[in-house]
Amino acid sequence: MNDESDLSSFSMLDLFRTEVENQVSTLTQGLLLLEKDPTSVKIIESLMRAAHSIKGAARIVQIDQAVKVAHALEDCFVAAQSGKTVLKPEQMDILLQGVDLLTQIASLAENDLASWQELHSNEVQQLIAGITSPASGAPSQQETSKPEPAAFPTVAEKPVETDTRTVRIQAENLNRLLGYAAETSVSANWLQEYAESLRALKNQHNEYLRTLNRLLETTDRTQDLSAFAGIQESAEDLNRLIADRHSELETYSRRAVNITKRLYREVLHSRMRPFGDCVEAFPRMVRDVSRKLGKKIRFEISGKSTKVDRDILEKLEAPLNHLVRNAIDHGIGTPEERAAAGKPEEGALRIQAAQKAGMLHVAISDDGRGVDFEKLRLKLLDRKLVTEEMAGRLSDQEMLEFLFLPGFSTASQVTELSGRGFGLDVVYNMVRDVGGTIHAKSAPGFGMTFLLQLPITLSVVRTLLVEISGDIFAFPLSRIDRTLIVSLEELFEKDGCTFVRWNDQDLAVVSASEILELLTPLEDGPCFVIVISDALSRYGVIVDRFLQQKELVVRPLDSRLGKIKNIQAAAILEDGAPTFILDVQDMVRSIDHLLKRDSGPVQSEAQRKRILIVEDSITVRETEKKLLESNGFEVNATVDGMDGWNALQTARYDLVITDIDMPRMNGIELTSRIKEDASLKAIPVLVVSYKDRDEDRKAASSAGANLCLSKSSFQDDSFLNAVARLLKL
Amino acid sequence: MKDCWNTIGVYGDSSCMELEKHTHCYNCPVYSDAAKELFDRSRTIDGTQHLRSHDEDPSNGWAAALEESKKASRNTQSVAIFRIGPHWMALLSIHVREVVDPRKVRAIPHRSNELLLGLVNIKGTLHLCVSLKSILELSDKEDGQETKRSIYPRMMLIEDDGKSWAFHVDELHSLHRYAPEALIPLTDEKKASKGILEFEGRTVDLLDEIVLYRKLERSLV
Numbered sequence: 001m002n003d004e005s006d007l008s009s010f011s012m013l014d015l016f017r018t019e020v021e022n023q024v025s026t027l028t029q030g031l032l033l034l035e036k037d038p039t040s041v042k043i044i045e046s047l048m049r050a051a052h053s054i055k056g057a058a059r060i061v062q063i064d065q066a067v068k069v070a071h072a073l074e075d076c077f078v079a080a081q082s083g084k085t086v087l088k089p090e091q092m093d094i095l096l097q098g099v100d101l102l103t104q105i106a107s108l109a110e111n112d113l114a115s116w117q118e119l120h121s122n123e124v125q126q127l128i129a130g131i132t133s134p135a136s137g138a139p140s141q142q143e144t145s146k147p148e149p150a151a152f153p154t155v156a157e158k159p160v161e162t163d164t165r166t167v168r169i170q171a172e173n174l175n176r177l178l179g180y181a182a183e184t185s186v187s188a189n190w191l192q193e194y195a196e197s198l199r200a201l202k203n204q205h206n207e208y209l210r211t212l213n214r215l216l217e218t219t220d221r222t223q224d225l226s227a228f229a230g231i232q233e234s235a236e237d238l239n240r241l242i243a244d245r246h247s248e249l250e251t252y253s254r255r256a257v258n259i260t261k262r263l264y265r266e267v268l269h270s271r272m273r274p275f276g277d278c279v280e281a282f283p284r285m286v287r288d289v290s291r292k293l294g295k296k297i298r299f300e301i302s303g304k305s306t307k308v309d310r311d312i313l314e315k316l317e318a319p320l321n322h323l324v325r326n327a328i329d330h331g332i333g334t335p336e337e338r339a340a341a342g343k344p345e346e347g348a349l350r351i352q353a354a355q356k357a358g359m360l361h362v363a364i365s366d367d368g369r370g371v372d373f374e375k376l377r378l379k380l381l382d383r384k385l386v387t388e389e390m391a392g393r394l395s396d397q398e399m400l401e402f403l404f405l406p407g408f409s410t411a412s413q414v415t416e417l418s419g420r421g422f423g424l425d426v427v428y429n430m431v432r433d434v435g436g437t438i439h440a441k442s443a444p445g446f447g448m449t450f451l452l453q454l455p456i457t458l459s460v461v462r463t464l465l466v467e468i469s470g471d472i473f474a475f476p477l478s479r480i481d482r483t484l485i486v487s488l489e490e491l492f493e494k495d496g497c498t499f500v501r502w503n504d505q506d507l508a509v510v511s512a513s514e515i516l517e518l519l520t521p522l523e524d525g526p527c528f529v530i531v532i533s534d535a536l537s538r539y540g541v542i543v544d545r546f547l548q549q550k551e552l553v554v555r556p557l558d559s560r561l562g563k564i565k566n567i568q569a570a571a572i573l574e575d576g577a578p579t580f581i582l583d584v585q586d587m588v589r590s591i592d593h594l595l596k597r598d599s600g601p602v603q604s605e606a607q608r609k610r611i612l613i614v615e616d617s618i619t620v621r622e623t624e625k626k627l628l629e630s631n632g633f634e635v636n637a638t639v640d641g642m643d644g645w646n647a648l649q650t651a652r653y654d655l656v657i658t659d660i661d662m663p664r665m666n667g668i669e670l671t672s673r674i675k676e677d678a679s680l681k682a683i684p685v686l687v688v689s690y691k692d693r694d695e696d697r698k699a700a701s702s703a704g705a706n707l708c709l710s711k712s713s714f715q716d717d718s719f720l721n722a723v724a725r726l727l728k729l
Numbered sequence: 730m731k732d733c734w735n736t737i738g739v740y741g742d743s744s745c746m747e748l749e750k751h752t753h754c755y756n757c758p759v760y761s762d763a764a765k766e767l768f769d770r771s772r773t774i775d776g777t778q779h780l781r782s783h784d785e786d787p788s789n790g791w792a793a794a795l796e797e798s799k800k801a802s803r804n805t806q807s808v809a810i811f812r813i814g815p816h817w818m819a820l821l822s823i824h825v826r827e828v829v830d831p832r833k834v835r836a837i838p839h840r841s842n843e844l845l846l847g848l849v850n851i852k853g854t855l856h857l858c859v860s861l862k863s864i865l866e867l868s869d870k871e872d873g874q875e876t877k878r879s880i881y882p883r884m885m886l887i888e889d890d891g892k893s894w895a896f897h898v899d900e901l902h903s904l905h906r907y908a909p910e911a912l913i914p915l916t917d918e919k920k921a922s923k924g925i926l927e928f929e930g931r932t933v934d935l936l937d938e939i940v941l942y943r944k945l946e947r948s949l950v
Contacts, residue, residue: 178853179852179854180853181853182853183852186853516839517839518838558857560857560892560946564837564838565839566838570855576832576850577833578835578847578849578850579835580835580838646950
C-alpha cells in the first residue's frame with residue numbers, strides 16, 4: 001500500500017498529464033460549441049487559456065512536440081479572437097486532431113517520450129501546418145492514417161464547472177476513511193446504549209430513595225431522626241447527580257451519534273460524481289462517428305448533474321458508449337433514407353439520466369429505424385433459439401429480450417464502428433453485475449430506446465436483516481419479491497418437497513439453513529418466508545426471524561476467498577459485528593439444485609453423463625449450463641479453476657468444460673493439473689475461450705486439453721457436437 | 730545513556746544530590762534529556778514502530794523493546810513473542826500490524842472450517858481470521874506450568890504483501906530482540922519453525938514467515 005495521495009508525490013510528468021487531462025476537456029467542449037457559434041469571444045478566450053496552459057506545462061517537462069502543437073492551437077485561437085480569421089466548421093476537424101495528439105502525448109510512458117517525438121515529428125509538423133494555415137486547412141485524406149485517436153479521452157475527475165474544485169484521492173484512502181467513519185459510528189452507538197443503561201441505574205436509585213422515604217414515614221417520630229435525615233439528604237443529592245450526569249451523557253452521545261452519522265454520509269457521498277463525467281467524451285464521439293458515416297445527428301444529454309457512485313460510473317461508460325455507437329451505426333439512417341421515410345434529415349439521439357426511487361435511470365433513445373420484428377423472428381428461428389411454434393407466440397417485448405444473448409447481433413454485417421465483438425450481451429452483463437436491469441423498447445420505424453435501471457451506488461444497499469441459524473444475514477431488498485409469515489399448518493408436502501399456497505400457486509419452500517449448509521435450529525413458531533426468484537423459478541426461503549430493514553455499506557469479500565456460493569458481499573452491523581449480504585441469484589440456483597437432487601429419478605442417474613463447467617462469466621456459464629441440461633446432461637457449474645479443481649476432488653465427472661481467463665486459477669493451469677493427476681487425466685477437457693487467439697489454443701493443447709473452441713460455437717451445433725464427440729456418444 | 734533514575738533516582742535508592750533541588754526525577758533535566766534522546770533515535774534499525782497499537786497498555790511491550798534496542802547491536806532482529814496453549818512462538822515484529830482484544834469471529838457459510846474460522850472486524854476493516862493452532866498442527870498436550878498461567882487472550886493481525894491474517898493467541902508476552910547467534914537452528918516445516926530461541930528460560934519457536942504464509946494461503950483452498 002502506498003499513500004501517494006497528495007500532489008507533492010506526483011512527478012512533474014504526472015502534473016503535466018493532469019493538466020492536459022483537464023484542459024483537453026475544456027478544448028474539446030469549447031471546439032464543439034464553437035462549431036455552432038464560431039464567433040463567440042467567450043468560448044475562444046477559454047480555448048486560448050486552455051492551449052496556453054498546456055503549452056506552459058509542456059515546456060516545464062520539455063516535451064517539444066506538445067509545446068509546438070499547443071502553441072499552434074493558441075496562435076489559431078488568438079487569430080480568431082482578434083477577428084483576423086473566422087474558424088470554419090471544416091477546420092474543427094484538424095483542431096480536434098491537434099487536441100487528440102496532445103492527449104496521446106500525455107498518455108505516453110516516460111521512456112517512450114523521446115522515441116515517440118522523433119518518430120512522429122513529421123506528422124506533428126504536418127498537423128501544425130494545417131492548424132496555422134487555415135487557407136489550406138482542409139483536412140487531407142492522409143490524416144486518416146494517423147495513429148489511432150487516443151483511446152482514453154475521458155478522465156474520471158474533471159472539473160465540470162470551474163468553480164467546483166476537485167481533489168484527487170486514492171480509492172484505497174477513501175475506503176479506509178469509510179472504514180474509520182463506520183467504526184466511529186459503532187463507538188457512538190455504543191455510547192448511546194451506555195447512556196440508556198444509566199437510566200436503569202437512575203431508576204434503581206429512585207426506588208432506593210422511595211424505600212428510604214417510606215421507612216422514615218413509618219418510623220416512630222419520637223426518636224431522633226437527624227441521622228436518617230442526613231442519609232435522606234445525601235441520597236437526594238446523589239439522585240440529582242445521577243440525573244444530571246445521565247442527561248449530560250445523553251446529550252453528548254446524541255451529538256456524537258449525529259456527527260458520526262454525518263461524517264459517514266459525507267464520506268459515502270464523496271464517492272459520488274455527476275453523471276456528466278461519464279458522458280463527457282460522447283458529444284465528440286457522436287460528432288466524429290456521424291461525420292464518418294455521413295449522418296446528421298442532434299445529440300442531447302440531460303440529467304448531467306445526477307449524482308452517481310464512481311464505481312457505477314466507471315462501469316457505465318463502456319456500455320453507454322456501445323449503445324450510442326449502435327444507435328448511430330444501425331439505428332439512425334442517412335439523411336436520404338430519413339427523408340424518404342418522411343422524417344427530418346437530422347436524427348435525434350438522446351441520453352437522459354435521472355434519479356427515480358433510489359435508482360439511476362438512463363435512457364438512450366434514437367428516432368431511427370427501430371427493430372424489424374419479422375426479421376428478428378426469422379433470425380431467432382434460423383439460430384434455432386426458438387421453435388417455430390414458440391416463435392409465433394412470442395410478443396414483441398419477449399423477442400427484444402433475445403437481443404441480449406451472447407453473440408446475438410441483429411446487424412447483418414459487422415462494421416468497424418460498432419461491431420467490435422462487443423455485443424449487447426456485454427452491456428447486459430455489466431448491468432446485471434451491478435444489480436440493475438436493462439430493457440429495450442422499439443416500434444418499427446420509430447426508433448429504439450434502451451432503458452437502464454441501476455443502483456445509485458454499489459457501496460450502500462438496502463437490505464432486510466434476518467436471522468438464520470442464530471446468525472444475522474442480509475437480503476437485498478431489491479431482490480425480495482415478498483415476505484410472508486405462515487403457520488406450520490399451511491405448509492404441505494408433495495413429491496418430497498415442501499410447499500405453501502401463495503397467490504394461487506404452489507410455492508416450493510426451502511429452509512435457508514439448508515441452502516447455506518448451516519445447522520438447522522428447532523423452531524415451531526410461525527415460518528418466516530422470503531420469496532425470491534429469477535427469470536425461471538420462484539421459491540420461498542424460510543428464515544428464523546425477520547429483524548429489521550437496514551442500509552448496509554457493502555464491503556467486498558476478501559479476494560483470496562474467491563466467489564462464495566450464495567454470498568454477495570460482507571458488511572458490518574451497527575454493533576461492529578460482521579455480516580453477509582446474500583446473493584439471491586445464486587440462492588435460486590442453489591434451490592434449483594437442492595430440489596432436483598431431492599426429487600430426481602435415481603435409477604437413470606447412472607446413465608446420465610456428468611459435466612463440470614468452469615467459467616467465471618455468469619452469462620456464459622448459464623448459457624452453457626442451460627444448453628447442456630436441455631440436452632439431458634447433468635451439469636455442475638463452478639466459478640473458477642480453484643473452485644473447479646475442488647469439485648473434481650469430490651465428485652466423478654465425464655467431461656470438463658473450462659474457460660481460460662479466470663481469477664485464482666486459470667483454465668490452462670486447471671487443465672494441466674487434471675492431466676497430471678493419475679486418477680483424473682482420463683477425463684476429457686474442452687477449453688472454450690472468449691477470444692479466438694492462437695496463443696490460447698497452443699497453451700491449451702500443450703497443457704493437454706482435448707479440444708479448444710471459441711465462444712461463438714454456442715450459436716450453432718459445433719459446441720454440442722464437440723461435447724458429444726468427447727463423451728463418445 | 731545512563732538510567733540514573735533507576736539507580737540513584739526515585740526508582741533507585743534516592744541518593745542523588747539533585748533530588749533535593751528537583752524533588753522528583755520528572756523535574757530533572759537529565760531525565761528530560763534522556764527522553765529527548767529516546768525520541769530522536771533512529772527508527773530504521775528496528776521494526777518495532779510497525780507495532781501500531783496494543784489496546785490496553787501500549788507502553789507494556791514498548792519499554793522492554795526500547796530497553797532491548799539500547800543494548801542491541803545492528804544485526805539483531807525484533808520479534809513478537811506470544812503463546813498458544815503451551816506453545817511459545819516468535820514472529821518478526823515487522824509482520825505484526827495490530828494487537829487487539831479478542832472479538833467475535835463471524836463464520837463464513839460454505840467456507841469456514843477448523844483452519845479458516847471466518848471474518849473479524851478490526852478497526853472497521855474486515856479481515857480473515859484463522860486458527861493458527863490448527864494450521865501449525867499444534868498439540869493440545871497439557872503442560873502443567875504453562876496452562877496454569879493466567880491467560881490474557883489477544884487477537885493478532887499480521888500482514889505480508891498487503892494480505893492480512895488475524896488469529897487468536899492466549900498471550901502476547903513482549904517484543905524481544907535476538908542476535909542471530911542466539912538462534913538454535915532446527916527447521917521444522919510442520920511447525921513453520923526456523924529454530925529455537927531461549928527467552929526467560931523458555932524455549933520459543935521462531936516462526937519461519939515464508940513457510941507460515943504459505944501454510945496460511947493453503948488454509949483457504
